[in-house]
Amino acid sequence: MTAAVTMGVTMRDSLGAYQSVVVFGGTSDIALETVRQLAAPGRLRHIALAGRRLSALEEAKAELADLGVDDISLWEFDAQNTESHTLLIAEISAHVGDIDCAIIAFALLGTEHLGPIDPEEARILAQTNYTGVVSIALPLTETMKSQGHGDVVFISSVAGERVRAANFMYGSSKQAMDGFAQGLGDSLQGSGVHVMVVRPGFVQTKMTTGMDPAPFSTTSDKVAAEIVTGLKKRKEMVWSPRVMRPLFSVIRHLPRPLFRKMPR
Ligand SMILES: NC(=O)c1ccc[n+]([C@@H]2O[C@H](COP(=O)([O-])OP(=O)(O)OC[C@H]3O[C@@H](n4cnc5c(N)ncnc54)[C@H](OP(=O)(O)O)[C@@H]3O)[C@@H](O)[C@H]2O)c1
Helix, strand or coil, X not given: CCCCXXXXXXXXXXXXXXXXXXXXXXXXXXXXXXXXXXXXXXXXXXXXXXXXXXXXXXXXXXXCHHHCCCEEXXXXXXXXXXXXXXXXXXXXXXXXXXXXXXXXXCCXXXXXXXXXXXXXXXXXXXXXXXXXXXXXXXXHHHHHHHHCXXXXXXXXXXXXXXXXXXXXXXXXXXXXXHHHHHHHHHHCCCCCEEEEEEEECCEECHHXXXXXXXXXXXXXXHHHHHHHHHHHCCCCEEEECCCHHXXXXXXXXXXXXXXXXXXX
């Protein structure tokens, strides 16, 4: 699945538009919509989609064909296969040149909201949603540091802001990756690398198919638009929809007995 290596250096063009965008979790509805919106100005030259299912990546590539981007490459990436991540970043970088923007979109929701927790499933979820993020983000940002620039979007979740009993494995994994991303972003100050954490509420995507929408549920195109605006403004944190920020600052501080009474 690894694309042929072509050397060449790209970076943001003179108008500040990205020339390369890489997605980890390359079939994510939110990430693909974000790529579509980032490509709209027509100056994007490389899209790299990294994921674990070739057939689904091929479908994603076909859906992006109308963007007219010269090069859409597909890369084998399993968040759990951590030994392969450093090499993967080197291969993608050799192919696209400078990585202008990367979106870390992969995660598992798990099935804990449906019944008792399966310890094996919980372990895989934790490894994917936290360890996998750490494992890919560190070589990625090292590469961006050597470029002297790059934006990294970490798709977190409001579920990490206050972890609920109904999905505490997912919520705690998002809390951990969110904290990692914020700390990483702080550590990269002055390097030219910019980290943006995105905290969506309930989004209607493959991940939530069949679930009852939570209050203030949103869509991947709206989240993508907020991601694109956030990148333009070099924000460090994006809540989507924006109402989630005041809402969760209240929920975060609710006394625990009251919090436990909230609808699951
Ligand atoms: N939808 C929501 O309500 C919501 C709310 C808040 C935050 N988020 C976050 O938004 C991000 C994108 O989710 P989405 O809503 O766009 O759902 P999605 O379309 O289901 O995307 C999830 C992605 O994670 C990938 N993935 C899962 N395990 C992986 C692994 N081991 N290695 C590589 N990739 C793996 C999936 O790949 P496959 O195609 O191979 O399964 C898929 O590309 C996730 O981080 C999610 O937690 C979603």
